[in-house]
Amino acid sequence: MSDDRVTIFDTTLRDGEQSPGCSMNTDEKLRVAEALCDLGVDVIEAGFPVASPGDFDAVSKIAERFGDRATICGLARCRDGDIDAAADAVTRGERGRVHVFLATSAIHREHKLRMSTEQIVERAVASVQRAKERVEDVEFSPEDAYRTERDFLCEVVEKAIDAGATTVNIPDTVGYATPQQYFDVIKMLKESVPNIDRAVISTHCHDDLGMAVANTLAGLEAGARQVECTINGIGERAGNAALEEIVMALRTRSDHYGLTTGINTRKLSPVSRLVGGVTGQGVPRNKAVVGRNAFAHASGIHQDGMLKNPATYEIMRPEDVGFVGTDLVLGKHSGRAAVKARLTELGYTPDDATFAEVFDRFIDLADRKKEVFDADLAALMDAKLSGSGSNRERWTIKSLHTSSGTTGVPTATLELIEAPAEEGGETKIHRDAAIGDGPIDACFNALERIIGIEGRLDDFVVKSVTRGKDALGQVDVRLYAGGRDRHGRGVSTDIIEAGARAFLQALNRADADRRDPG
Numbered sequence: 150m151s152d153d154r155v156t157i158f159d160t161t162l163r164d165g166e167q168s169p170g171c172s173m174n175t176d177e178k179l180r181v182a183e184a185l186c187d188l189g190v191d192v193i194e195a196g197f198p199v200a201s202p203g204d205f206d207a208v209s210k211i212a213e214r215f216g217d218r219a220t221i222c223g224l225a226r227c228r229d230g231d232i233d234a235a236a237d238a239v240t241r242g243e244r245g246r247v248h249v250f251l252a253t254s255a256i257h258r259e260h261k262l263r264m265s266t267e268q269i270v271e272r273a274v275a276s277v278q279r280a281k282e283r284v285e286d287v288e289f290s291p292e293d294a295y296r297t298e299r300d301f302l303c304e305v306v307e308k309a310i311d312a313g314a315t316t317v318n319i320p321d322t323v324g325y326a327t328p329q330q331y332f333d334v335i336k337m338l339k340e341s342v343p344n345i346d347r348a349v350i351s352t353h354c355h356d357d358l359g360m361a362v363a364n365t366l367a368g369l370e371a372g373a374r375q376v377e378c379t380i381n382g383i384g385e386r387a388g389n390a391a392l393e394e395i396v397m398a399l400r401t402r403s404d405h406y407g408l409t410t411g412i413n414t415r416k417l418s419p420v421s422r423l424v425g426g427v428t429g430q431g432v433p434r435n436k437a438v439v440g441r442n443a444f445a446h447a448s449g450i451h452q453d454g455m456l457k458n459p460a461t462y463e464i465m466r467p468e469d470v471g472f473v474g475t476d477l478v479l480g481k482h483s484g485r486a487a488v489k490a491r492l493t494e495l496g497y498t499p500d501d502a503t504f505a506e507v508f509d510r511f512i513d514l515a516d517r518k519k520e521v522f523d524a525d526l527a528a529l530m531d532a533k534l535s536g537s538g539s540n541r542e543r544w545t546i547k548s549l550h551t552s553s554g555t556t557g558v559p560t561a562t563l564e565l566i567e568a569p570a571e572e573g574g575e576t577k578i579h580r581d582a583a584i585g586d587g588p589i590d591a592c593f594n595a596l597e598r599i600i601g602i603e604g605r606l607d608d609f610v611v612k613s614v615t616r617g618k619d620a621l622g623q624v625d626v627r628l629y630a631g632g633r634d635r636h637g638r639g640v641s642t643d644i645i646e647a648g649a650r651a652f653l654q655a656l657n658r659a660d661a662d663r664r665d666p667g
């Protein structure tokens with residue numbers, strides 16, 4: 150491999166699986182392994198074969214089926230049984246790797262392993278040699294390498310390479326290093342270990358302080374050429390470095406890193422969804438690269454920028470990571486540009502006056518609803534278009550208040566704006582209140598009194614435009630008024646308001662005929 154090509158070692162099926170609640174059965178592991186091959190990872194760490202017969206079976210089957218598409222790796226402690234199990238499983242396929250590890254930091258040596266430094270070196274060397282008898286491709290990890298004394302780390306790494314390790318992995322097992330510190334340790338190994346050129350240096354960073362990806366990238370800058378990572382960053386505790394973030398950082402900032410991978414980035418989002426589904430650990434909306442919000446824009450200024458040139462607010466193209474496209478989410482922070490663009494996409498070409506009115510209704514709706522969907526916007530537009538035909542209706546609602554319940558008389562208090570008949574004329578406000586059989590009936594009675602036209606309600610149909618508790622309700626009314634049948638439509642998250650708007654639209658039509666009978 151050329152010196153600028155980074156080996157992607159995916160450990161979703163091993164370290165990722167160690168994340169609480171993320172364990173996978175053999176079928177699930179096979180599905181993920183196939184997706185990882187399609188994605189183009191170089192090495193799949195498929196499991197820890199000695200851990201259970203099920204894991205042995207999964208690693209063996211993955212090696213059999215996919216060992217010709219990626220190197221399949223099995224993890225082993227420095228114990229003969231572990232190494233033999235890992236070798237037995239991975240050698241079922243064409244390209245197998247055994248990954249042996251042994252902790253080297255003082256705290257792990259003294260409290261967990263209860264071994265001296267001499268014993269550690271001896272056991273590491275013997276284990277690498279045992280693995281080497283079975284496979285050519287052996288990786289060695291000094292667990293908790295970052296917290297290991299530097300001289301001792303150099304010694305273990307050198308001896309592991311002499312024993313046959315072709316990859317030396319430098320784990321920041323507890324996610325303690327900062328990017329600069331991780332850079333320094335990799336650089337130090339490159340400069341101080343005499344035989345380091347005979348092995349690939351690998352990174353394995355945990356995310357306890359949220360620095361796993363930054364540390365991994367720092368490791369690459371210092372000379373590492375393999376990265377261990379997982380889809381969606383799943384793994385022990387806070388997780389591992391996220392594969393999708395590393396790959397897209399290298400690609401997007403190739404000007405800075407000058408490194409490449411063999412990953413087909415268009416598969417990143419599908420693999421992320423697969424792993425999220427199989428593990429039941431969904432991807433947070435704001436997750437970099439693969440989260441639902443990664444290419445979604447909700448604020449008007451950003452939406453306006455995106456419509457003018459996507460490069461204003463996106464540094465990657467959504468299609469390049471497998472998203473259909475940018476999502477301009479309509480809501481209370483949206484501006485005119487985004488709403489107009491969406492209406493055009495939906496096939497509407499409102500004139501300025503119609504758009505101004507629909508935009509006002511949109512903002513009013515967006516204040517009550519988390520997200521305004523296409524169907525909501527279409528309903529606002531349709532309600533407007535099914536109006537009197539003139540751009541501005543003579544009567545519009547300024548405010549509406551109703552009271553109703555199991556006791557007392559339902560009442561409605563309404564304020565209507567009466568638009569001037571001619572340009573430059575005076576706008577008038579009318580107020581009235583009425584009672585009725587229910588709050589909607591009370592609204593209708595108040596509307597009739599203010600406008601001075603009576604209607605006989607023949608039909609009242611209410612339906613929900615979208616789903617959810619805050620869905621927009623649409624009311625269609627048919628009433629006989631001014632000697633004719635009239636239709637009216639109103640939409641609102643409040644069904645009483647939607648009914649009043651529908652009734653008012655029908656009365657506006659009757660009023661237009663009254664004023665202009667011809």
Ligand SMILES: CC(=O)SCCNC(=O)CCNC(=O)[C@H](O)C(C)(C)COP(=O)(O)OP(=O)(O)OC[C@H]1O[C@@H](n2cnc3c(N)ncnc32)[C@H](O)[C@@H]1OP(=O)(O)O
Pocket residue numbers: 164167197199200201225226227228250251252261262292322385
């Ligand atoms: C940083 C990492 O991610 S390391 C990988 C972590 N992954 C796992 O643990 C995989 C799931 N684990 C398992 O299924 C089990 O723990 C097994 C099968 C590996 C071992 O199970 P058990 O034999 O019951 O041992 P247990 O888990 O209780 O303790 C671990 C033992 O391994 C020893 N050990 C830990 N790491 C190593 C190592 N790299 N090499 C040799 N021995 C080790 C511990 O000192 C301890 O030994 P002890 O029992 O003599 O005190």
Ligand SMILES: CC(C)C(=O)C(=O)O
Pocket residue numbers: 164250290292293318320321322323353355
């Ligand atoms: C086994 C090693 C590589 C590991 O997972 C760690 O140190 O975090």
